[in-house]
Amino acid sequence: MRCSRTGPTGFTVEFENADEVLREYGTNLSMGGLRLETAERPALHSILTITLRGPFGAVEELPATVVAPLPGGVALAVGALPKDLPDRLLVKTVREAVAARDAEDAENPSGESGAAAGPQYTSGTKAWLSIGGRT
Numbered sequence: 001m002r003c004s005r006t007g008p009t010g011f012t013v014e015f016e017n018a019d020e021v022l023r024e025y026g027t028n029l030s031m032g033g034l035r036l037e038t039a040e041r042p043a044l045h046s047i048l049t050i051t052l053r054g055p056f057g058a059v060e061e062l063p064a065t066v067v068a069p070l071p072g073g074v075a076l077a078v079g080a081l082p083k084d085l086p087d088r089l090l091v092k093t094v095r096e097a098v099a100a101r102d103a104e105d106a107e108n109p110s111g112e113s114g115a116a117a118g119p120q121y122t123s124g125t126k127a128w129l130s131i132g133g134r135t
Contacts, residue, residue, distance in 0.1 A: 012051040037073040054089030
């Protein structure tokens with residue numbers, strides 16, 4: 001998870017993979033909190049805009065309040081979160097999914113993949129993806 005300042009009251013948190021999204025959601029976000037790793041020290045009780053960027057580029061913005069300084073960062077209380085936040089952050093665009101499928105096909109020209117046939121279930125999300133009859 002990488003954090004960067006994007007404006008006077010804005011920060012972006014970028015998740016590198018699905019496991020990071022699910023871990024952060026299960027540990028902090030689902031409880032209304034977020035640990036923002038930053039060397040900067042926003043003022044206590046200041047309101048920030050946090051942009052969460054999923055590993056496939058999906059973006060969610062949410063308001064947050066600085067509630068405590070932490071070693072290497074600050075603790076935030078976040079506003080109301082949609083219950084499907086992990087799914088929203090883990091959405092792949094059709095273009096990305098087709099590119100991934102084509103790359104897999106190029107690596108396995110015989111059409112055999114190590115995955116079992118059927119719908120693909122990605123790292124605990126509830127999002128199912130089917131493209132052109134392939135799952």
